[in-house]
Amino acid sequence: MQTVSLTKILSDLARGDLTDFRGELAELVIRIAVALSIFVGSLLIAKYMRSGLGRILDRGRVSKDPLLRNFFLRATSITISVLGFLIALTHVGFDVTTFVAGLGVTGLILGFGFKDVLSNFAAGLLLLVYRPFRAGEVIEVEGTQGTVTELTIVNINMTTTDGVCVIMPNSKVWGAKIINYSLSQRRRAEFTFKVKREQLKLAMGVIESVLEKDERILKTPQPITRVTGVGDGAATFSVLVWTKPEDYQAVVGDEYAQLLAAFNSHQLDIL
Template sequence: MNMNPDQVSSYLTKFIDVLVDYSPKLISAFIILFVGIYAIRLINRIITKVMVKRNLDPTLTRFLSDILIWALRILLFVTVIDKLGIGTSSFVAILGAMGLAVGLSLQGSLSNFAGGMLIIVFKPFKVGDTIEAQGIAGTVVEIQIFVTKMLMGNNQTVFVPNGALSNGTIINYSMQGERRADFTFSVSYESDIKKAKEVLLGVLNSNPKVLKNPAPEVFVKNLTANSVDFAVRPWAKKADYGSVFSDTLENCKIALDEAGISFQPFTIEK
């Protein structure tokens, strides 16, 4: 296709006219873009410092910071293309449709995400706590956005979905500084119950890991058809709970045998 000089000159003139007319929008869009990028970084630093000063959970701080950055970036992108004269209504509609589709396909993940937010904000437990939930007992190693990482007593790592975790019952064994072990020891009706009580209480008082305050308790809990049931309740620091539990079982059995007290089958409550 051959073009004469007049056509070339006409096209060039039109191009220059369009460029001149469009240049203010282009320049202002670039200014908004560069200023917006700088403003986003500044806002992110300020918000992050505020969250750190308020001792917000590090996981929540990182997550909120990322959400803020992407929200501001999307807002900046929409502002720039609107300044360039490109219609944003269809673009926003597409984003809304995509968000709805993603939300419907990730309902389980969103439930876990919401559960993770609840755990981070309300803190029913923290990293290092020993908890029992969803039929699993272990130490919390890491609280992630979608799952909580736990280490069980047999050194197995378990990942519990935060959605189920936040909606279920959680037993936190570490929230308080002390923990009580509850036992039931049964002796025969022929035994001297006062002596049995003294023997059991002596075992608890002789253990240096059993706390004096709160004081350990031994009392008659129940009279069954075949035995007298004693409730034995020692208190211990959470770090000593395991050894106090096992020592109480062993030493109470030995002490009752040495005292000549008939020992019936017993049950452990906790």
């Protein structure tokens, strides 16, 4: 069947050849309708394929890694949708081969626009292969700390302790120093105070009694209290305690408040 193009239809209309114009226009409309059906069908296939693959993956080991699962499903869905779009263009009469070949000519121009996207995609694959973190783990990247919630084909999503959603490009994450607090079974918290020298022993006793009541503070390793400086009638000391990574932020905030309240009740002066 001869390919019908919009240019040929307009040419027939300009020549006044209404017979060919009507026939070619009707054929083009049918082709467009079929192409739209193909594209919509590919979207539906992608949707059901994603749902079906999701159920299959949920029964395997991949279900234990939501980042890998979601990344794979998203990539599969996008691939099917793009293939459906290209097939639809071919059915209308668009020469996809010429289009792809043309990308070699315009590749330099498009490269500047899509280099970041491709870089983020490649970085996302590397993050999935080496897995420096998983969903639900607390990490820190370039001073930003939060819980990993999702890894897409171009970025990762994190939620900070104050509920802010942070979106970082994969390439930036891969090229930065990643601190994963969840890989360790415990995390150390440090409290530093400065009191009058004669009140040092009392202050240490107050701190010990407060910390013993918090079950989130681990018994092993034991809390450590050490004097870090003495001078001008004052003493500076630090208390080191260990807690689970997921309890760290809450313990630091709660213990500071409770220790200050205990100091006030014992009339201890914080310098």
